[in-house]
Amino acid sequence: MRIILDLQACQAASMHRGIGRYSMALAQAMARQCGGHELHLALNGQFDAGATAVRAAFDTLLPAERIHVFDMLAPVAEYDPRNAWRARAAERLRQHYLAGLKPDVVHLASLFEGLSDDAVAACPPSSGRFASAVTLYDLIPLLRKDVYLTEPRAAAWYYRKLQGLKNAELLLAISGHSRREGLAALQLPAERIVNISSAVDPIFRPRQLSEDAATALRARYGLSRRFIMYTGGVDYRKNIEGLIEAYAMLPEALRRGHQLAVVCSIQPTDRHRLQQLATKLGLPDGDLVLTGFVSDDDLVSLYNSTALFVFPSLQEGFGLPALEAMQCGVPVIGSDSSSIPEVIGRADALFDPTSVAAISAKMAQVLDDAGFAATLAAHGLEQAKLFSWDASAKTALAAFEDCHAARQGASGAVAATGRRPRLAYVSPLPPERSGIADYSADLLPELARYYEIDVVLAQDKVGEPWLDANFAQRSVEWFDGHAGEYDRIVYHFGNSAFHQHMFGLLERHPGVVVLHDFFMSGITNYAAGASPYPNAYSRALYLSHGYRALIDERADGLEASIYQYPCNRSVLDHAAGIIVHSQHSRQLAEHWYGAGSAADWRMIPLLRMLPERIDKAAARRLLGIPDGQFVVCSFGMLAVTKCNDQIVEAWLGSALASDTDARLVFVGENDALQFGRALEQRIAGSNVSITGFASQDSYRLYLAAADAAVQLRSRSRGETSATVLDCLSFRLPTVINAHGSAAEVPAHVAIRLADRFSRDDLAAALLRLRREPALRALLSDEAGAYMAALHHPARIGVAYRDAIEEFARDGAHTAERELLAALAAIDGAVGPDEADLLATASCIAANRPRAGQPQVLVDVSALADSTRRPADAAAQEALLLRLLAAPPDGHRVEPVLWRHDHYRYARRYALALIERPELVLDEGAAELRAGDYLLSPYAAAPAIAAATLANRGVRQLALPAGDDTEAALAQLTAALAPGGATAAAPLTAEAS
Template sequence: MRIVIDLQACQTPATRNRGIGRYTLSHIQTFVKYAGNHEVFIVLSNNFSETIAPLKAMFSDLLPEDNIKVFCSLTQLVDIGSANSWRHLAMQEVYQDFIAMLKPDVFLHTSIFDALSEGVTGILNGNPGLNAITLYDLIPYRYASHYLADESMRNWYLKKLQLLKNADILLAISEASRLEAIELLNIAPERIVNISSAIGDHFKVCELSESRKAALREQYGLSERFVLYTGGIEFRKNNERLIEAYGQLPKSIRQTCQLVIVCNVDPAARERVLRIAKGAGLSPRELVLTGFVPEDDLVDLYNLATLFVFPAFHEGFGLPALEAMACGVPTLVSNRSSLPEVVGRADAQFDPFDPASIAEAIATTLENPERLAELSRHGLEQAKRFSWERTAKLTLEAFENAHRAHIEERTGQLNGVKAVPEWPLPKLAFVSPLPPSESGIADYSAELLPELARYYDIDVITPQESLSQHWLQANYPCHTPEWFAEHHQQYDRVLYQFGNSHFHSHMFGLLEKRPGTVVLHDFYLSGILNYLQQSGVAPGSFDEALYLAHGYPGISVVAREGYNEAHQRFPVNLAVIDHAQGLIVHSEHSRELATRFYGPGYGDDWASLPLLRAPKQLMDAQEARQQLGLPPDSQIVASFGFVAATKLNNELLDAWLATQENNPRAYLIFVGRNSLDASGQRLVQRIQGSSARQRIRITGFASVEDYNRWLAAADVTVQLRGGSRGETSAAVLDCLVAGKPLIYNAHGSAAELPEGVACRLPDIFTIEQLSAAIEQLLGNPQELADLGAAAIAYRERHAPAEIARRYAEMIEHYAREHGRANRRRLIQRLRALPGHAEQVPTALTELACVITQNTDQLHVPVCYLDISGLSAELSVAERQAIARLLLEKTSHWRIELIERDENGDYFLACVKACEILDIPARADLPLLTRAGDAWLHLEQAVAPARQYARLRRTGTLRRADLSLITPAALSEWLMGNTVAVVQEDSLELSA
């Protein structure tokens, strides 16, 4: 399981130094020790920044630092009353989004009741896992007339109770609290688990020296014998009745014993307590108010006390009673709420509402040495029953049992997954080219739509004026991209079929406006973006996308080698990846390319689904040959798809000519349109110069009918590839699902084909190897038949019905869990908040920054080199060193120059970078860092601006500066004698 725990209870001023904070810290520290193989994350709030480092230190030996997440929040969040209503509601939504990004199987909030802090509390709405809350007590609800008389406080508290009712698991700290929730909130008993409580090991019997005893008595004004109480001065603690009861003790006891109240007492409370004591007849020496006592002194006071009395009539647990027993002091408690289960002895209890009952219990104990000794022995044994180990194990057991039951409950849904509700079907916008567009993706989409329509109510979005297939016309309303841009809110889901051709030109703007699931048929999108810029359809689009995806190495190639080289070398697809609400690819090769270009993590959450290929109902081979005008006894080798250098068509021609040029029965057919580049021209020239030119054809664009005729007629199919750009060959799969013997080289996605379904050549093969394979198959009918049968057996993997089901699963998965989907819902919720429209721009900007900083979206990490401290005129060596950094990508980081303006704010110094690289200038840009970026500022530079400090405080930057690196070392680096190495989580300079 992945268990996420909100630890703000250990941060807020109201709780961190009191019982809840101490309980939570001990509980969770021990829980992490016993979590075993479960993954535990802790969430802290940056609004209590002074507590972050100490808490991280406390968990440093228990959790990886990356498992401690800091939530970035607005301030002014106290949500009782209306003054901060909008800010608090906004942060509730952002908090939900932040927790959802961690994808918890169990999310535990350790303290949802904190009315006056800057914290944000809640459970994860719509959590596909489980929500848990630590339940301390329901005291305010039980005594509402006292605690909830104020309307705003009452409303606040009742909202918190609704969270308790909504939670899947309540971790009660006592059986009394558990039963109280069942009684008052009508919560099902099986949802509440008593995990009990415990205390620190330092609460124990201590042998105090005589000098230590004397020092304590002198410091606090204590007599030889005293009755101790610790806990607080408030309504339910019942201090007034304790003082009254003490006043009823026999004079003989009061003359030799004091009542000592240990707690922080403000002046007003002190005056009131002293007034009560005077009214009860106590002399000034009989009552001692110590005020705040350090923990070490408290332990010693427990050990020094004659008797401990705890008169509270309602406690969630009653830790002071357990502390006292563990220190060996005889202990008497109230017979109400949780205290009987703490003390575990009926004759050590009294009626807290009757001062006489309290007085009698105290008197009969103080006057009986044997009873004192017996209660001391009992307390020591009873205290052993409570431990943080036991509480942690009970917590883990509760989580594991609930998680197991949760999974079992969903098993029926998970087996034979129904990706979406049966009715009403979600409305899906399907954005793709469709027939008659001369695009393989258009044909692919036409095959997918009828199967996907089992799961969605589909509209087609395409710029085409008409659809050629009757099925499409009859079943799917068609809208233009312009219409969709105005009406995209009507759709529950959007699916984009992206390829690297002009048929997809309109999709970039639509995706940015309305994110959806993207099917990335071609990993490289540089071709279409280059076309959009060079044709004037979208001026500057390739330049901007190239800089975004590949930084200065990309735009430097354009400046020095031209656009053709740049679009061949770089995929230029990062904008599409970043805007997608989930990605579907058709091979693991696409994931490998993502890692190669953008670094670890990219592609990890992509869905790799087999490319859909419908079984083709092909005509008889002889009939196909007759229709194509070929002899019945011909031996046909065919290759399918666009004829281009990357398809190695010239190599295929060489191999075929080597053994078949003089075979009058042999035909070589290239089924597809020829390219107009040098490779295509060379292919034509070589065909024309061959003696077999009458038996070699390039068909040009083939209709579906002609394509299938050639596929039916072929004896052997050959699909070769070099320079893969992440696409999956539909032609390879067409050959396989048609049951045609196939020769292919193990390049790109084709390398993922299983052994035995086709004739595999090495990625880099020789002409002789290819020629031998062709000759072997054409001369061996049995081998042809065996490969054909293996290909047919393989085709079920690509069956349209199964692929459509998996499509629907992934679309729904991304709609539920993808960061962009969550962000879209978050923004919608924020816009709907009361008072949102009245917020000033600065408040909305602040909120936008918080959302950005909380976003855990994967991105290429950036190392910002602060050149503000360098002189205006850089030396040649400095220019060369900086240029080397900008152009030489290190461990998938990119380097950006930043400078500080006259207001002390930083910006991306693009003009300076281009000047250093001697390439056409780009305008400077605003600086927006993201989590995981790094900031490399020069030691001799003036102190960084305020935004730097804020980003460090919120944990955005991984490493702040080069404080461990001397100016001399930095100078060496800038002179080019050392190299800056950006590692996964730090920056270093090395020789």
Template sequence: MRIVIDMQGLQASNSKRGIGRYILNFVKSFVQQNKDNNIILLCNGMLQESVGAIKDEFFEHVDDISFRVWYSTPGVSYINIENKSKIEIAERIRENYISRLEPDLVILTSLFEGLVDDAVTSINTYEKPVKTAVILYDLIPLIHENIYLENPVVKDWYLKKIVNLKRADFVLSISQSSGKEAVDYLHFDANKVFNISTAASSFFEKHVYSEGDINDWKIKFNITRKYILYTGGIDFRKNIERLIEAYALLSFVQRKDYQLAIVCSITEQDLTRLKKLCKKVGLNHDEVIFTGYISEEDLLIFYNLCEFFVFPSWHEGFGLPILEAMQCGKAVIGGKYSSIPEVINNKQALFDPYDIADICSSMSNLINDNCFREELEKHSSKQCECFSWKQTANLAWAAINNNINSTKLNATAFVESNRTLKKLAYFSPLPPMKSGIAHYSAELLRELTAFYHIDLITISGEEINDPFLHSVCGIQTIEWFKANAETYDRIVYHFGNSSFHWHMFELLRNYPGVVVLHDYFLSGIVAHMDLHLHHTINGWEKELFKSSGWPAVSMRYKSEDTADVIYKYPCNISVLQNSLGVITHSEYSRQLAIKEYGASSLPKWETIPLLRIPAKNFSKADSRKVLGLDSEALIVCSFGLMGPTKLNKELIQAWIDSPLSKDSKCCLVFAGEKPGDRYGTIIDKLINNCKCNIRVTGWLSNEEYSHWLSAADIGVQLRSNSRGESSAAVLDCMNYGLATIVNANGSMAELKRDCVEMLPDSFDNEELVQALSKLYTDPSYRSKISNSAFAELRKYYHPRVCAEKYVSAIEDFYRKPSPQPHHIIHAVTKLLGSNDNDCLSVCESIAKNFVPTPRKKKLFVDISELIQRDAKSGIQRVVREVISSLLTESPSDYNVELVYATNESEGFFNARKYGCKLLNIPANWAEDNPIDYYEGDVFLGLDLQPEIVKSQYKKLKEMQNGGVHISYVVYDLLPVNQPQHFFPGAKEAYNEWFSRITTFDSAICISNTVANELREWVAENEPDNLKHLSIDYFHLGANPAVKPSAHKNNDDLYNAISSLRNKNTFLVVSTIEPRKQHAEILKAFEQLWLDNLDVNLVFVGKEGWMVEGLVNKIKNHPQLNKLFFWFSGIDDNLLAEIYEMSSCLICASTGEGFGLPIIEAAQHNLPVIARDIPVFREVGGDAVYYFSGNSSQIAVAIKEWILLKENHKIPKIENLNWLTWSQSTKQLINAVLKNVQQLNGE
């Protein structure tokens, strides 16, 4: 059972009241008591801030529920009378969204919303009815209309909600009293009203406080003696005025010992009014305490320390404060009307709330009679056990299970109930077109016309030569159809992979209907429309990208033969997305779609067998006579055009190796045309060489084809590389009662095993030889298969049977909510005014609510910094390498979408033109539009752009609330952990960035070291984020080492590099910046040179920040270009040369995110000396020599390393394992998707 729970009660104005607390606790318990039902929590996307909070509340239940967010146009509060049409639009959008979820039940947690905010509630006003239950808290405004509905706008709003409430299928009341109100005032059937009661939070319980805490608390609230407690609001019905007057009637002695504490939020106006009342009835200023709004922690203390609790309300839906006080073990007294008696359940504790003296008497009894108070306290402790959220949830489940009866309309019911036939527009090739689909449609229509009035829609000028179709069906042109499309109840399109269907693509997009998909692959016609018919501009590229992403578009431009692209990518996604439902002739086609797009993403889908008209009643003898065949011969036939995928060559070889080839009475016939290409030549050669009774008929007329079917004894229909089509030839063989050999390829694998002789998909020669031999030697077995096949065709493939299945499928597709937005667009268009902003807002909200089906999920990769500028930094190098890997090898279930944002515009945009540039392919098809995102997509913040995260944070949270998994790559925490090495303000900026990105779903660090540092940072700075944040890591990669090549342009530079080979050369590769410790390294080598150690020092890297003094020293160093070299801005080729010439790499940085130079050194088998810090240990392991300390320790380490080298004892850098960028990217994506799967409970 699928249950949708509308959560707007936790989002709108009631969310901060008792209703909000009720909904939160009820839904949590309801979910906990769920047994194998599909529960969807539905949130209003226009109340965006609360969506994330609700997700956080239910984070621990993610395995039991799913979230959906629907979007409406903003500004729909009822209090503004100008919003009337926008409210209706929003209600239509919401109901449409809910209907497309196809729930068995909707639970509306709070119907009376939307007066002053953008909440939207209605019940079955515009869409097909959906069974709905409403939680009813009370009908107080209706019952006391003169008090609560004086404002005409408020009254109109409330009464409209009452009308909607009456449409509910049943009511879940929070008390017996509120349920009785539904029966008495709304005339609900008492059998449709269920009291599910309520409960209080377990937070409210008996608690012991220290004397010091009590004294501090009393000072805070001016509590000077014992006190009587009231909490619950200042509403008129709460009866606060009579409570104050009743308290004033207590004797002076009693009031001297007891204050009255009124604990609740209170406006200045009410506070002034009530203080005047206190003064009027003779009370001193310290006798009545007005606290105003307090925290739940303080309220718990008020409950626990009060002498007793009084609740003077004269009308409640339940009276939750009563139960909260009871759970704290307190005596409770209250009014005797509405729900209060059922909560208190003790007549002695009730008073008349309209009688001040009676209220006073009840309070006096508790003050004077300790035994009575203790008796009520015992009663409270027992009575509160009668209420629990588990019980409330179980009562709700019981009510639901008693009221859900699923019904489904079958084909017979449709036929019997529709005496007036519906009008159907039928798009298909038709005779005399030379298309198998044309012949199929002509046969189907002979039966389908019994169920519909059918118009055949044709291209102007096309003729139909079938007399039956002319007599029974209407024939209209496409132009006529477009002008009269609204007159049709149903539309059906037959799609195949040929030029007969080119006109249907645009028609389907504008006039959605049921699609009969005869060929799963539509790539041939899509490419043909673009390249030859020129009906689309770059339509093929766009369709390739839409369905299969960057690898498909890249292959389209880089493949030597476009046929390879057509063969690999089906290009059917637009047809599937624009359909109301899909009919195929085999389950295999659906499995292909599942493999391509995922099972959960498929449109509505039905499989209907490929119909076959019962075979013509030719006698075998007559057919053989017509064909000139021996009446005693054993005829084995393979039908259809010959080709490599039909495995004709394999059949010939098996025939040669079988005993049939030795029997002159046996004949193998290929009943079809042989290709005039190389394959045809091979076939000719095989046949001519074997001389064993094999013949090829060539092209056959329909009558000749039927005669061969009638004349044959055995059929052989083999296939490879099925494209999702169904084999008509196999069914024809079965239709004529042939014992047929097939292999389990594509749709043929679905044939029943007793109706054919089934080989494995990939069979060997011996298996085919045995199958032929078995049917040759065992006539009874042949006859058994023949009879089973014949019966199967009559039972399941008969045109009438198939036509009835068509009716069931079509009506089921149309009965269910449309997956296309045309219906809702048509409905709201009439309500829109001339305001362009309103129109745009409505269009945007509708677009967000309609998820294209099917679709591959998107992996959005943010490159906001790289697309603006390529600073050649280490981080941007990582970004370039990762996206290069992703564009050529996308994750199997996702299409990669490069995106960027700016600080000036809201939201993210596609970066497709940049992707084309990176792949070096044409970009004329690419458009950089705002992104469309849907639940299940993934956003990866790959680029480092804290300012973009700041400016787009609201949009990112909106995406996250909408079901997009947000993950950010963290390169390091250096500005936070080592702020002295960065510009002022860097630490604060990074802290701010971390505070934001850790509110998302996951952070993927470039090393385990950084991951540990981030966990520590979050635990210290944003501990609440640890609840939902996953922190993982991956390692960076490196491309295979560049081979040095000869230099022609700069002899001086090349000579300088070549000279490095002459002595021990120590290399430092990194941007020159403080933490890299270039100054300490240089200082160490200055000491080594003073010690007459003949070694070179080489810096490779550009000038960074905060190193002006050091750079000036380098440029003027006396050893520069002698023993000390600095190469800035060199290319990868020169860097490779330097690696080859060097003896050792030095990594002296005090902090890194990873340590990529270590990997690059390993590629060149260059030993490494590195500072002993965790990240270098993680990357280098035992393959690196480590040191600690400053310049003097660096100098010592170099001397020791040289000694170890001379003794062949330095760590072996060749033992270091490293990743390629392709492997690194896969590791990154696996880390991201692992978290996605964990959050989804997979």
């Protein structure tokens, strides 16, 4: 392999920091261990002094011609908004330069550079030319964003860098903790992050100082007696304040015998603040020593001179100072959090960094017990041997080899040219209170690995900083005028007002539709008020479901109609492809629109963020849940569709109601109507409670704190229950019922009741979870494994990419666009006239595959003509009305008229017949497809139509004669049933 190491971290602001030293040491070890691989370095020409230092460091390790320097724009420091264009241009220049070196792998030593200097560190999505690897130090700012990401420009820079981490094919974590942190916070698959560990410079070793050298060292830094030492920087997470407080709590004799030395560079404001803290705590002058910057040589001497090294950090990517001190052979104690335990490697050397008393007690134990201190020092020397730069380099190179091999064996969707398709992403986003908005916030960073994405919004702002920093935002109006500039368009449709603007956009600019709710009747009715068409909801209802839906709407009312009918035909017909989250949605399509109607849909499981670590004890403390209490939660807004009343009855009717150590919590907003009021009355005085509206943070706390969950559904509208999947993601033993998409959850993953369960069955399931901890443990493990295998964000991102590209390559809309382009490219001496174009358009429309059920076309030419009405017209209309109200299974009934040599839909006549004359529907030429039937009161269709209908596969049935409507209906139903088509009469050339 040809490997390029981008070592700007050894040139720019990080040059003299821990990241710069880590990067240099690892790169030098890679040069020693690279074997048959061809190793090159890439440096930034804006940093001459740094480039000179790097060249000197590799003088004996690499040929000079393998060290490359690229020219770069300046200034590009991203904190200054005036540099924005140059910064983006510089990233592209760097990427182009690196591609010209023909690498197999490019490793970026530090991605988080360039905020305040001219480093150009970026990791764009793969171009297909080489694999990208990045060192992962930590994600502390992301995990403590309230501390580190409060400044908007710095936050935007950081979130752009986070997207770069997701883009990389490989991350090299500096510790097991950093790897786990990356897997959880970035939702990456396990193979994308490799722990290469860390090591320290060999200058850190035991050293004997002469008495004169020791005296001079102490004098330089104001050390007059034995001292306790810390080094590592002044920062919130370093917990220096906690260390000073712990030192102040030491027994007076120990404190009088030891100073506390904070060894690091320190800003004047921090120096003043820490000295003020020492004074407040009653520490005499000189007890706290703030050394300021020390040289590496003095740092080694200080390590060797200390009585105890303390590392109280709240969070670390690795914790190099602790290892440096251990390698010098001195006693080391540290936090029991993040990566520090794997560095120190000894449980009795750890303390809780959030407890000042725990820090002080551990310090006192070491200072009071010389034997314990000696064992810690000896352990540190042995533990330090487990870490070496050569071992880290070998692990990194092996990871490069695996990444390169996987890339060679994979078939990516990105073209060899490296240009990512440009994608318009139409969806609500946070802060809109929509589950689809939250879903899109999780999906977009995954799709950004494969597409250049603009988000199309019908909202004023985006409340998610990652999205704000990484995706251009376009208004609906702007997109309407520029949709043709995009290679791909994706719409996220749900049954709520957040999606009102999408209907017109989809009709004008077809794209892939992610159908979160199969039923669109609620939003269709809501949007009807703004529609330019009269009776827009009824029109959509008819187009989706025919006259029977209009009859039911008149009889049962609008609300019942909205509940009963999906009303989604316009979305399905204009989509360039359909993505759903469950097989249940496909089954609904087959039910409503006929067999095969969802054959080309793609089912992609619902993306869910998977927590790597669940701190149940901390969540319960925050929520005030006592230790030992068995807590069952049910999540989501309370409603009859969530079966909350049935859950309450099962709970109160079981032994759980009198169990003082059990509690049922409904986490969500209660129904404001009678259902919710009755529920509150029923649970009054019991061990059942309702939280009210739960924020995202509160929701996740209850997920972490619960012992089990119960998530039941009825009256599914084709949606996929995110709350069921969230429960499984948090590894909660969960009771579900086999309704809608939940029926697809395997029986070994949750306790799955029947769709229509009994109260006793539900109570028994809840009692099993209460009484059988082994069952809870088994279900917890199965749930975690199931979610990781099917719903992991990275897996879902790939599935979306593949589906979108498949639709773009093979979809009907793509084929039609290619046809239109081919027609437009025809070059002839005489171009088409208007008649040619109209005829061509008619052929294109007629040749489209059927969308929807086969039609039963009823010829009402005579019935609709007052001059020709037959004697049995009343009987025929009674039969037709029955057919319209209850079409034969799998068919759509449409009255038609023979006019001007073709059949037209008889919509005005039909609306009058069903007593909906107030509605207005267009009357156009009837679409005739194979599998349709023509019902006529006579033996044959008009002569001119016979051959055409026969060739199109339309078959004729004679309308039964007589006044017996029931018998006629039975006869027709039998003829139209599967296998009954043989009863159809052959078409003849006789006139009607």
